[in-house]
Structures are given as C-alpha cells and as structure tokens.
Amino acid sequence: MGRPPCCDKEGVKKGPWTPEEDIILVTYIQEHGPGNWRAVPTKTGLSRCSKSCRLRWTNYLRPGIKRGNFTEQEEKMIIHLQDLLGNRWAAIASYLPQRTDNDIKNYWNTHLKKKLKKLQTDNNSEGNFEDEKFSSSSSQRIPRGQWERRLQTDIQMAKKALSEALSPQKPISSNFSSSMSSNIKEQPHQSICYASSADNIARLLKGWMKNPQKSSKSSLTQNSFNNFVVSAGTDTASSGTKCGEYLSETFESLFGFEPLESFESSNSEFSQSLSPDHASTILQDESKPDHIANEMPFSLLEKWLLDEASCPDKNSVRLW
DNA sequence: AACCCGCTCAACCGCGGAGGG
DNA sequence: GCCCTCCGCGGTTGAGCGGGT
Numbered sequence: 001m002g003r004p005p006c007c008d009k010e011g012v013k014k015g016p017w018t019p020e021e022d023i024i025l026v027t028y029i030q031e032h033g034p035g036n037w038r039a040v041p042t043k044t045g046l047s048r049c050s051k052s053c054r055l056r057w058t059n060y061l062r063p064g065i066k067r068g069n070f071t072e073q074e075e076k077m078i079i080h081l082q083d084l085l086g087n088r089w090a091a092i093a094s095y096l097p098q099r100t101d102n103d104i105k106n107y108w109n110t111h112l113k114k115k116l117k118k119l120q121t122d123n124n125s126e127g128n129f130e131d132e133k134f135s136s137s138s139s140q141r142i143p144r145g146q147w148e149r150r151l152q153t154d155i156q157m158a159k160k161a162l163s164e165a166l167s168p169q170k171p172i173s174s175n176f177s178s179s180m181s182s183n184i185k186e187q188p189h190q191s192i193c194y195a196s197s198a199d200n201i202a203r204l205l206k207g208w209m210k211n212p213q214k215s216s217k218s219s220l221t222q223n224s225f226n227n228f229v230v231s232a233g234t235d236t237a238s239s240g241t242k243c244g245e246y247l248s249e250t251f252e253s254l255f256g257f258e259p260l261e262s263f264e265s266s267n268s269e270f271s272q273s274l275s276p277d278h279a280s281t282i283l284q285d286e287s288k289p290d291h292i293a294n295e296m297p298f299s300l301l302e303k304w305l306l307d308e309a310s311c312p313d314k315n316s317v318r319l320w
Numbered sequence: 321a322a323c324c325c326g327c328t329c330a331a332c333c334g335c336g337g338a339g340g341g
Numbered sequence: 342g343c344c345c346t347c348c349g350c351g352g353t354t355g356a357g358c359g360g361g362t
Contacts, residue, residue, distance in 0.1 A: 016330070016356080038347065054348075055331065090350060105351075106329050
C-alpha cells in the first residue's frame, strides 16, 4: 500500500552526516555540479539515499548559506513574508538569500510562532487583531483580496519570467525564472562556484583538526559563505553596487526598515555576488535557486504592497 | 552528581508536480 | 492519457544539548 520509501534498502545509512561524507559529497558536486541526485550515491559510494544527499547539499553544504542567529530584520521579513505567502518556506527563503527554507521553517516553528503567540496574548485586551494575524499564518484563512493579489502577482511573475526566458540576450533575473532554469547547468561557470566549496572543505578540515566536535556544524557553512562570496565577486563593483543599492531601497520601501544586516554588511560581498556574471552563475548553478536578490520579485512585491497601502482596509493583517 | 525537561535544528518522511517514454 | 522516475517542498521527528532542580 502506498508509495514505498525512497530508500528502504538495506545498507542505506541514516542519521547525521560525518565530515568524511560531507567531503565526498562536496567533492563530487564540485566535479559534476548539483543535480542528478539519483546517481550521487552510486557514483560517490556514499551509503546514503539520493534524497539525503540532496538535502545535505541544499540545507548545509551549499555555498552561500548563512548560519547563526537571525537578525531582527530577517525576523521581521520572515513574519511579513509568512503573512503574505503562508507556509511556503521555499518561497520565503527565496527572499532571504542566505537562509535555507529548512532554517526558516525551523526558526518560525521554534521562535517566531511563540513570539507571535505572546504578542497575541499581550494584545488580547486590545481586540482580536493578533488573533486574526496569527491564524492567517496557517494560510487557511487568507483574506480574499489578499489571495487575489497573490494570484495576480504570481501571474505577473510568470509573465515576466516567460518574456525574459524568451529573450536570449537578457540574463535570467527573476526569482521565478531562475527557479525554472535551475536545472540548466552552465558548465563553464561551475569551476568558479564549486572551487569555493573545495576550499571550504580544506578550511573545514582545519577546523576539524582544531575542534573535532563542533566544527562540522558551524565552520563549514560560514566559511563556505565567506569564501564563496569572496570568490564570487571582486571585479564587479559597479553593477554589484548598483544592485545592492537597489536592494537597499527596495527593502526599505518594502519592509519599512533598513536593509538586512547581511545585505548591508556584506554589501561589498553579497551585492558583488549579484553582478550579472557572478550572480547568475552562482544562483543558477545551484540546485536551489538563491536568485533572491533579483529585481523582479521585489519590485512586484513592492508594487503589490504599495497597492495594498493605497487600500488600507484590505491590509488588515499587517503586523509591522 | 543525577535526573528531568524544554529547546534547537539536522534529517527523515511522504506527498505532489514535472517531465520523459 | 498513462505510467514511471526524479525532484522539491512542507510537516514531523528525534538526537543532542543546556539549564533547572
């Protein structure tokens, strides 16, 4: 009955990944790029199912992942996006370039849910506003106007993505389209991208020598990110800066606060990594589209929110 | 010191969509 | 149109850890 488990075979290892397994996986992906996960266990000799390999890569080993505490801005952004999109963690993660959907989901479940609940109880005396807000989080009760707008946004995004995809010169820049094109591998760029992973592994190994217990947990990905970002852009200042500025403005206009610390502090890093060359390389090459920093979704969202702002009555589930 | 309890987060499970034959 | 395979996503679990008693 039902679908058999993807990896119920004997000898398939489960549980936490060892550093050695990480190295094997990263080395393989460095050579072949992410994708074709089915082949990964057999080709690497890992006793893991393909799913496990993909998950390990996308949630942990993939370059560009930021770990550690969420900033206040990130928090607000998650809450806002969760409000708009519901529990579509992958979609939410696409607006937080350095966070994985799993991270965001975990953070929501462990921190933000409680926080909102607390807010809700605190505000109970002032009416049911938070009640409404909180229950809307389950995406069960999306106000009609909001749902329509959401649908409209999706359609607009799809249209734009399509037109971009049909335009051969233009780099694919939209969240949507890069997601759609995430399987298109641009081999010539991969060396840039995955070399950084190899480097990270080297650093990681150093870390393990120093700190065998913890290093596998923290050093890899942070180093991955730093290293990745450094390798991603040093010669792209002008376009990167422009993009960074745009992001800053958009963030501010979209969420009403200063850009994410990560964006700002790594302006020289992250924004540089967003140059047409590097960003498209980095983002499209990954199995999970990090694309995020692309203009289109933000501008659409911004427009959407501005529309909402002009109809405040429909904007009843705004927290901030 | 030993135990309990709550929290965190990496990893797993199962479903559904996409795409190819 | 159907079937199969692969992949991605969201929900859930459980090991590990730290704080409290």
